[in-house]
Amino acid sequence: MDTKALLAELYDVVGLGVSALSGSGFDAFITVEQNSARKALEFLHRKGFNVLADLTCVDYLRYGFDERPLPPSHPHRLRRWPSPPKPPRRFKLVYRLLELDPAEGLARGRLAVHVWATGKEAGPPSVMDLWPNADWLEREVWDMFGIRFSGRPDIKRILLYEEFVGHPLRKDYPIDKRQPLIGPKEGAARTVVSDEPLRPDPS
Amino acid sequence: MKKTYLLNMGPAHPAMHGVIRLILELDGERVVGADAEIGYLHRAFEKQAESGVWNNVIPYTDRLNYVSPLINNVGYCLAVEKLCGIETPMRCQYLRVIACEISRITDHLTCVGANAMELGAFTVFLYLMKAREGLYFCVDKLTGARVTASYARVGGVKADLPAGFQEQLREAFRTVRECVRDSEALLTKNRIFVDRVQGIGILDKETALAYGVTGPVLRSAGVPYDVRRSQPYLVYDRLDFEVPVGTAGDNYDRYLVRLAEIEQSMRIVEQCFEQMPQGSVELNKGQLIEAGLLADLGKRGKTGHIWDARADTDPVIEGSGRTSKPDIAADRPEVVLPSKEETYGSIEGLMRHFELVMWGRGITPPPGEAYFAVEGGNGELGFHVVSDGKDMPYRVRVRPPCFFNMAVLHKMLVGYTVADIVATFGSINMIAGELDR
Numbered sequence: 020m021d022t023k024a025l026l027a028e029l030y031d032v033v034g035l036g037v038s039a040l041s042g043s044g045f046d047a048f049i050t051v052e053q054n055s056a057r058k059a060l061e062f063l064h065r066k067g068f069n070v071l072a073d074l075t076c077v078d079y080l081r082y083g084f085d086e087r088p089l090p091p092s093h094p095h096r097l098r099r100w101p102s103p104p105k106p107p108r109r110f111k112l113v114y115r116l117l118e119l120d121p122a123e124g125l126a127r128g129r130l131a132v133h134v135w136a137t138g139k140e141a142g143p144p145s146v147m148d149l150w151p152n153a154d155w156l157e158r159e160v161w162d163m164f165g166i167r168f169s170g171r172p173d174i175k176r177i178l179l180y181e182e183f184v185g186h187p188l189r190k191d192y193p194i195d196k197r198q199p200l201i202g203p204k205e206g207a208a209r210t211v212v213s214d215e216p217l218r219p220d221p222s
Numbered sequence: 223m224k225k226t227y228l229l230n231m232g233p234a235h236p237a238m239h240g241v242i243r244l245i246l247e248l249d250g251e252r253v254v255g256a257d258a259e260i261g262y263l264h265r266a267f268e269k270q271a272e273s274g275v276w277n278n279v280i281p282y283t284d285r286l287n288y289v290s291p292l293i294n295n296v297g298y299c300l301a302v303e304k305l306c307g308i309e310t311p312m313r314c315q316y317l318r319v320i321a322c323e324i325s326r327i328t329d330h331l332t333c334v335g336a337n338a339m340e341l342g343a344f345t346v347f348l349y350l351m352k353a354r355e356g357l358y359f360c361v362d363k364l365t366g367a368r369v370t371a372s373y374a375r376v377g378g379v380k381a382d383l384p385a386g387f388q389e390q391l392r393e394a395f396r397t398v399r400e401c402v403r404d405s406e407a408l409l410t411k412n413r414i415f416v417d418r419v420q421g422i423g424i425l426d427k428e429t430a431l432a433y434g435v436t437g438p439v440l441r442s443a444g445v446p447y448d449v450r451r452s453q454p455y456l457v458y459d460r461l462d463f464e465v466p467v468g469t470a471g472d473n474y475d476r477y478l479v480r481l482a483e484i485e486q487s488m489r490i491v492e493q494c495f496e497q498m499p500q501g502s503v504e505l506n507k508g509q510l511i512e513a514g515l516l517a518d519l520g521k522r523g524k525t526g527h528i529w530d531a532r533a534d535t536d537p538v539i540e541g542s543g544r545t546s547k548p549d550i551a552a553d554r555p556e557v558v559l560p561s562k563e564e565t566y567g568s569i570e571g572l573m574r575h576f577e578l579v580m581w582g583r584g585i586t587p588p589p590g591e592a593y594f595a596v597e598g599g600n601g602e603l604g605f606h607v608v609s610d611g612k613d614m615p616y617r618v619r620v621r622p623p624c625f626f627n628m629a630v631l632h633k634m635l636v637g638y639t640v641a642d643i644v645a646t647f648g649s650i651n652m653i654a655g656e657l658d659r
Contacts, residue, residue, distance in 0.1 A: 126447070
């Protein structure tokens with residue numbers, strides 16, 4: 020598919036809020052404003068992008084910052100590259116679309132749709148009805164980054180358990196953070212942790 | 223009035239490869255609803271990857287799909303190389319293809335063998351494990367480990383082929399062909415087996431595409447999508463292989479597609495050996511010095527002999543010396559570690575070595591992001607890497623093919639009986655290490 024012609028059509032449908040095409044070939048991507056994301060994805064689905072190959076998120080909170088302490092005797096760290104530009108918002112969702120020809124089995128086109136989100140208010144609308152596998156992918160993004168997709172209130176965690184506190188792939192979640200112990204589903208959680216867990220209860 | 227009831231299958235069930243929990247809604251013996259609960263093997267791969275340097279991720283990738291670890295290694299390295307703009311030498315690319323295809327065979331052998339065993343054909347399992355053992359022996363020779371291989375490096379591979387590898391692999395392939403033929407004779411027309419798998423767990427083309435399913439599961443539904451054919455990477459465009467396709471999308475077709483792919487993978491490896499440019503690993507250039515002695519000499523500053531010599535290393539890293547380095551790694555000193563002879567024999571080599579292993583130095587890809595997809599054992603295995611120009615990855619995302627297969631599992635279970643769950647679940651080859659990361 021001619022991506023350029025497709026984009027010209029997309030401008031007509033969505034209007035402002037769609038960036039120019041970046042990258043080339045199968046690495047092409049566009050950036051879409053959050054409130055026109057649903058419209059743009061609907062349009063691309065209609066235009067033949069029949070597979071949602073992936074949906075993921077990147078937390079840009081510490082992008083380009085260097086916070087690791089240096090040892091006192093260490094010379095200044097080698098910087099081979101200039102600092103990257105500041106991202107417009109904290110989170111970037113990446114929808115990786117694939118146009119697959121079922122008869123030939125060849126990928127006709129690939130397009131990544133980038134959507135920036137703040138993470139505080141509800142994120143872009145869910146696309147579960149367009150690509151049903153978005154259900155699990157959105158659950159994973161919620162689980163790992165805490166971005167809620169509007170239009171699906173009952174979202175639940177997928178890889179972690181419901182009692183987990185926080186969203187671990189956020190950059191402000193420390194890697195060595197411990198989680199509280201949880202009890203059985205019914206009944207109170209165990210609050211007192213015995214230091215002699217192997218000794219049987221005398222009573 | 224019809225009454226249904228709920229049944230938990232797993233997480234500790236002998237047929238739930240690894241750990242996964244299926245919540246089933248049953249009407250008698252018929253499944254009317256199914257839901258999968260995953261995450262029991264979550265090991266925070268993506269978070270771990272962000273907390274180390276770029277090279278530290280490679281051993282973690284072994285643990286993603288642990289029946290085909292070499293494909294994961296290669297996939298990750300290709301993604302980082304795409305970010306850095308590195309092209310590896312031709313021989314290295316062939317070595318990577320050979321490694322990937324050996325892994326693909328072990329993946330399919332394990333899946334078919336385990337699936338047959340769960341349906342009661344224990345002999346087939348033993349035959350196929352015997353075939354896999356020969357391949358693991360070759361992987362051990364090549365990489366130094368049977369499963370946790372860590373063979374690929376950013377910009378190259380660990381070492382060239384060890385001496386006599388081709389004959390060993392040929393012997394292993396003979397065993398694989400023999401075992402696969404025996405297994406086919408036992409299963410393909412076996413009434414008991416065919417009754418258990420034919421027409422069971424049907425996944426139609428449209429549903430498979432809507433759920434993003436790839437790999438043998440999609441191909442068995444009749445869509446010949448293969449990343450190796452659709453977007454050829456490495457040297458797959460120079461190799462002649464077929465993409466086996468099924469028609470019905472049931473368990474039987476998945477079994478047939480996997481067996482056919484084993485044969486195609488062996489064909490690819492055999493072509494690689496024919497086409498591969500000759501390496502210089504066999505060249506007897508320079509005097510052979512034991513590696514420990516070489517390091518001692520270097521540390522005492524007696525580097526005069528070292529530069530022309532060859533290090534006599536442990537067989538595990540045989541073929542990573544100075545003479546074979548140009549064949550197996552790109553000429554990019556900013557990402558590729560120098561050979562032992564260079565490190566100990568010259569100040570430039572030592573500096574290059576330190577520039578890569580010192581804290582805060584190492585590989586520093588330019589700021590940006592890259593996505594690279596390879597054909598894994600289960601389908602499109604993608605790595606999405608983001609760099610902010612420092613020595614640690616900013617984000618590493620894996621697109622695990624299993625995740626998509628599992629998301630559609632409920633469609634394949636509903637309407638069949640409880641006994642069919644084992645057959646269907648076995649045929650989609652869920653690998654918990656990759657699914658839960």
